[in-house]
Amino acid sequence: MVAQDGSGDYATLGEALESVRAFMDYNVKIYVKKGIYKEKLVIPSWLQNIEIIGEDVNATIITYADHANINNMGTFRTYTMKVEGSHITFRDITIENNAPRLGQAVALHTEGDCLRFINCRFLGNQDTVYTGTAGTRLYFKNCYIEGTTDFIFGPATAWFEGCTIHSKANSYITAASTPKDVQFGYIFDKCELTAEDNVDKVYLGRPWRPYAYTLFMNCKLGSHIVPEGWNNWRNKENEKTARYAEFKNSGEGAEISKRVGWSLQLSEKQAKSVTLNNVFSTSGVWNPCE
Template sequence: MMMMKLVSSRVLFLFVSVFVMWVRVNLAEGENGHGGIRNYISWEDLQVDEQRLTLKRHDDVRVIVVNKYGGGHSKTVQGAVDMVPENNKHRVKIYIYPGIYREKVRVAVNKPYVSFVGKRNQTASPVITWNSKSSDRGTNGQALGTFDTATVGVDSDYFCATGITFENSVIATAGVKGMQGVALRVNSERAMFYQVRIKGAQDSLLDNTGNHYFLECDILGKVDFIFGSAKSLYKNCLLQSITDDFGAIAAHHRNSATEDTGFSFVGCNIRGSGRVYLGRAWGNYSRIIYSKCNMDDIIIPEGWSDWNQSDRKKTAVFGEYLCDGKGADRSNRAPWSKSFSYDEVAPFLHKSFIDGDEWLRL
């Protein structure tokens, strides 16, 4: 009798141990065992451990698997986003298998702490693509406008993504009205993008509002292919012009000197075709700085445009610091742009520019 009780106790202990291990494995992704709200983005938030990944019900785990060919929790990226609980308080990773996902995706403000993690293989990574342009008609019969053309729109706080291509496949000629087509729109208060590809033509990336960090990303387009009113640091990115004739890399919107916003490009490479401006003054106090960037010979010698608003020459903040390459020659630059000293550029060089010490742990 005593022996039977002993065996039963051991079986119960083994069962409980296995159950606890199963729970730990499935909660490990995005939780790190602390159980509290993590108001920051870390490298862990951009990784999925395939060795520990088991396909359970999406509400049992914090990794939601997307595979357009089946075998995941969802065949679409939006379907996976819809599975994230509203007002979520824990990191949820959406793990996306390679494939072309033809859909519009929206990550709402009430779904924070979401990661998009692309599963790479030897030949491909996932691509989320659509082809809306601003002149297209919406369900209300009115033109979409640039904002609503976004293939992927992110309003979620503490959002991050890696290993994915965001694409708007509209083929636009520079300057043609109604051809704006956004691949990625970011309205997050805080968001990070690491080794993603953002591809469009006119207005590829709407970096709209909030503080954002783009690290080692490839961003392609023709006209104003990075634009918006955000405060963002672009570090070690590839900025690639695909225009046939003329275009512009960045257009920042800032209406007053008191607005703490701007685009800072640090250590980036500028490559591609055509002739492009470094930036255009979309707002009166537009602020764009390039530091330690390498520029191919595709930069229009003047470098900067006042958007045909001559008063903006007095208030826009356009600067360069220790850039090199044939396109970095400042001898014919717009005289109202600046060659920054170290003291002037220092506030724009590091993650502190976007208050990253508060929400990035990298």
């Protein structure tokens, strides 16, 4: 138990993580009571089979405020929470990068495989969630993710189910960098795309690397989504390789008549192959719903 008031076993999440033994073959649950925990944390690669559970998603907050322009830090050191370990689950907790809009500022940085985020919030501006290692598998369910530019980005394979994706500025939601030889990148299923009141020109994605894969299916797209849907990141060559698709979306932003010609609307047959089992079968069986 983690509690700032001294009623738990530890006062910080960092202390609790330090107490966990390396390479466990059993499960450890860490409960985190309400509070604002100002911590910059790494869950190292030798930790696994951990579940971190907040008391209240809106009141259990891990926060820090690094951004890329502090001492030339660069994007990849700005994280509030970096998860290098595999088979880690987060529930009912908020991870925030509270830096001002002065550069890239990552809230969640993932490198481990088989990571689950259930009913969590990820708060930030540019580059909120970095899915950082190709071939790793991430599952987000009923989460809230907000940001300004490229606020879900990276090479991992990630499934977002029933999530709210909230744009805070006119910009781009995703910047996938899916490798050429990886079949699936980002999949958004039954998600809702929302925006601040003054936001009215947001792209679903732009390719950070040429073979970026992003699919929105069964989602509700707000009016802030531009009719073109997708952007080539100022490089027409990306139009030949980027794998951008939609299937049975609804809402004011889902009109497909003006979508860029190099994106795809999946057929029923194509969509049927996009299942959790197929997407996550790349390196052994993993069912995140078990």
